[in-house]
Amino acid sequence: MLHVDLVVSIHGHGPRHLRADIPQGGTLALFGPSGSGKTTLLRALAGFHEARGTLSWDGRELITEPVETRPFAWMPQAPSLFPHWTLLRQLVEARPGRTADARLDTLISALGLTTLTDRPGRRLSGGQQQRGELARALARDPDVLLLDEPFSALDAPTRSAIGAFLRDLLRSEEKSMVLASHDWNDVEAWADEVILLDQGQTVAQGEPGALYAAPPNWPAARMMGFECRIGNRALHPDLAEWSTPHGCPVVLTGRVGDVTPHGAGVRVTISCADGTTVRASVPRGVSRPAMGDRVEVGFHAPEVVDDVS
Amino acid sequence: MRSAVSVRRAAPVVLIVVLGLLLLAPALVLLVYGIRDWGLIPPATLRPLGTTSLGSSAFALLITAAGGLPLAWYLSNLPRRLRFLAEGLLAVPLLLPPLVVGLTLAFLLGPESLTHLAWTNTFWGLVVAEVYEAAPYFVFVAWAGFGGVPLLYREVARSLGWRPWRVFSRVTLPLASPNLAVGAAMAWSRAIGAFGAPIVVSYHPQGLPVGLWVVLEEFGLPQALPLALLLVIVALPLPIGALIWSRHAAR
Structure with missing residues (x-):
């Protein structure tokens, strides 16, 4: 050792x-x-x-x-x-x-x-x-x-x-x-x-x-690719849930902006009514939203305690 | 338009021709008159001059390399503040006129000095004078060579479990060797062509440069030119070889 x-x-x-x-x-x-x-x-x-x-x-x-x-x-x-x-x-x-x-x-x-x-x-x-x-x-x-x-x-x-x-x-x-x-x-x-x-x-x-499943603090979450916070929940594009959003701790509705290829699927930018913008991955097999579509998406967002330092 | 293009094309050719003539003129004079008047060299002077020059320069190069190589390596590892000081010290023999160096050496090596060496007008006195003129060139170039070896290669070598000597002999030395060859070529040329210091320190035994001057004084230009050709013939092969090798090694 x-x-x-x-x-x-x-x-x-x-x-x-x-x-x-x-x-x-x-x-x-x-x-x-x-x-x-x-x-x-x-x-x-x-x-x-x-x-x-x-x-x-x-x-x-x-x-x-x-x-x-x-x-x-x-x-x-x-x-x-x-x-x-x-x-x-x-x-x-x-x-x-x-x-x-x-x-x-x-x-x-x-x-x-x-x-x-x-x-x-x-x-x-x-x-x-x-x-x-x-x-x-x-x-x-x-x-x-x-x-x-x-x-x-x-x-x-x-x-x-x-x-x-x-x-x-x-x-x-x-x-x-x-x-x-x-x-x-x-x-x-x-x-x-x-x-x-x-x-x-x-x-x-x-x-x-x-x-990754439970980031201990926000800086750590950011480094692992979590992009924004809603309340004390951290959102990662790859943790978006499209088929059954309502089981998730965070559910957002908004309009699709940018759509870019990402891995086997795409990644979309979603602008919500309150002005927040989030990104979400759409895996292969899920029907792809188009630009301008109104969508509802859930996030398996872990809870993140505020900064330790 | 057309003439502008042709001027642009002709310019480098003209430049090369003019520069070439300027640079080659001494060599041509030396070849033509040196060969024509070869028979005029006083025969008795030829052999002793040649052997003294080659012998003393060889020793000077040997001493320069033996002392300069470790010194250059040591200097390349100095902290930055001390480097400045070392550069200044090394520059002293370069900046002083060779004649002044010769005078001080004659004083130091002479029979009346504190050293009681009585090396003036001896073979070893000549060697010391040549080392003073040649060594700084070698040390500066070798120093740059060692300093140019990336630290990363030395670190990787250590991480492979190699002892310091192995790191030096397998990595540092080979990577610095093109510079070492250039430094040796310069040192050799300085040593064998040294005049200012040797003429004061050792009028006898004479190397080619001092002998050349004596022949010029006693006989004249026609006798001196072939001797100059001899000096060049003796001096050139080693640096040319070293330069070719260093180009090859750096590739």
């Missing part, structure tokens, strides 16, 4: 407390907009940024250890393959034994790098570099992966293929992971626990599904 109880000073935001326990095989997500301190916290875990407190892996205290002996693999957000070495060479040199072994072959083929191994880092595109970096991080065979926006440069099919491979690997080898992401979908897909960060501050912390 990775035990984290750290005070990290985040540039411009002062000292911040980071506390989490990540079991073996578990994933912690750091979620927030850019500038919220995800990268700094990840760097503090890796050992690049000064931190005070406790950081231990299975009882082994890591805070006094230098970067190079911590049982982590760190993948920064910016492209970081060594420009002067071929991809194969940097993968081999990242292996603890520094030999091209069967595991390396598995990584190379699983991450779609077979045809790229002879190329120097400087000749690889952003997406290719990202896959190469992931391979290099995994080649190190760490106990904990520290990944900073690891899928940001990947196209959707590659993303899902690599996601499936990584998930298998994490499960079969019981690796732990700390993932920094600004995408709530990633958080829901990967994390057992998430820390919502805003300007270096922990806004909420918990299991992603539970936080």
Whole structure:
């Protein structure tokens, strides 16, 4: 288990407390907009940024250890393959034994790098570099992966293929992971626990599904995509209910404005008589309202206690 | 309209021709008269001049690289406030006229100085004079090279579990090496062409630049030109090789 109880000073935001326990095989997500301190916290875990407190892996205290002996693999957000070495060479040199072994072959083929191994880092595109970096991080065979926006440069099919491979690997080898992401979908897909960060501050912390179902405060709700408040209820476009609105805690009537594609369905803007404007997703299979239509829609809106701070 | 276009097209050609003539004129003079009058070089001066020049410059380059490389690496990791100070210190031998550097060196290395070295008019005195003229160029260029290696690569290397020496030898050094080659090329050219400091510190043994001046004084231009050609022939291969290599490595 990775035990984290750290005070990290985040540039411009002062000292911040980071506390989490990540079991073996578990994933912690750091979620927030850019500038919220995800990268700094990840760097503090890796050992690049000064931190005070406790950081231990299975009882082994890591805070006094230098970067190079911590049982982590760190993948920064910016492209970081060594420009002067071929991809194969940097993968081999990242292996603890520094030999091209069967595991390396598995990584190379699983991450779609077979045809790229002879190329120097400087000749690889952003997406290719990202896959190469992931391979290099995994080649190190760490106990904990520290990944900073690891899928940001990947196209959707590659993303899902690599996601499936990584998930298998994490499960079969019981690796732990700390993932920094600004995408709530990633958080829901990967994390057992998430820390919502805003300007270096922990806004909420918990299991992603539970936080989404019952946001502990309004800033947290906003970060997860809740767009407005009616009374003490938070409204998320994806939690609109069209077929049986009257069972919902919030029911609105209004006129449809904008209609834009969203996933398999559409998203509509609804202007109510009292001047409030809300957005609601219309999933596939529900009859689509047209612009100007008068509609009635319910929201499965969780109750949100006012700001904690 | 048409003439405007043709002027625009002709301008770069004219510029290149004029600049080319200006820049190549010395080289042409050197080639034509140097080769024609090659036989006029006093034969006794040729070998000692060549070997002294090559030998002293090689040692000067070696010393410059051996001391300058770690120094440049250290400087590239200095906090910003101290950098300014280091830049100023390094600039001193660059800003002082070489003759002044030579005079102070002659004083320091001379038999009457505190050091009691008595290195004036010795091979090692010549080497020291050449190091003073060459080293700052190497250190500045190498410093920029080390400073230009993105911190991110070094951090990633550490995160792979590599010890500091491995990070340096596998990442920092190779990525800085194009600059190191350019710095070495400049240092070599400065060392082998050094005149101001060596003429004061070491009139004997003589390298090519001082020897050239002596021949010019004693015999005249026709005898000096072929010797100048020899100096260029001796001085050029290493920097040209280094520059080609650095272009290749940076690609």
